[in-house]
Amino acid sequence: PAPLPNKFEAGTPNIAGVVAYTIALDYLEKVGLDNIHAHEMELLRYALEELERIPGIILYGTRELSERGAVISFNVDGVHPHDVGTILDEEGIAIRAGHHCCEPFMRKCDISGTARASFYLYNGPEDVDALVRGLRKVRDIFGSAVVG
Secondary structure, eight states, rough: OTTTTTGGGSSEEEEEEHHHHHHHHHHHHHHOHHHHHHHHHHHHHHHHHHTTTTTEEEEESSOOGOOOOOEEEEEEEEEEHHHHHHHHTTTTTOOOOOOOHHHHHHTTTTOOOOOEEETTTTHHHHHHHHHHHHHHHHHHHHHHGGOO
């Protein structure tokens, strides 16, 4: 048998993956991590402002941008997060819904789960607008179940 670590290598190393990783790092360096962060925070600010205008949207976490990442956990009052996720998916909007790998914390907070949207370099204000339209559709579909 080969000595460590080669003894655990099965087949050809992922050379294409290493090349792609290098190109991705070069791209991120060119764009600049500070620029990416500023873009994320601008989208986060806009999204929080827009979501706060929709009656029945429950936002979790601090509103202080310097203390959070570009992720928004939320619920629509009276609607299960999985239903929110399904309707948004039908609108072409990808979010995550559920416990987000922290079910004990959700139970402690007496939350059945949340919907979660995130933003990155490839998102723009139009994506926030699509999310807002999708959440208004959730409210329209569930009608009286939603407070507000």
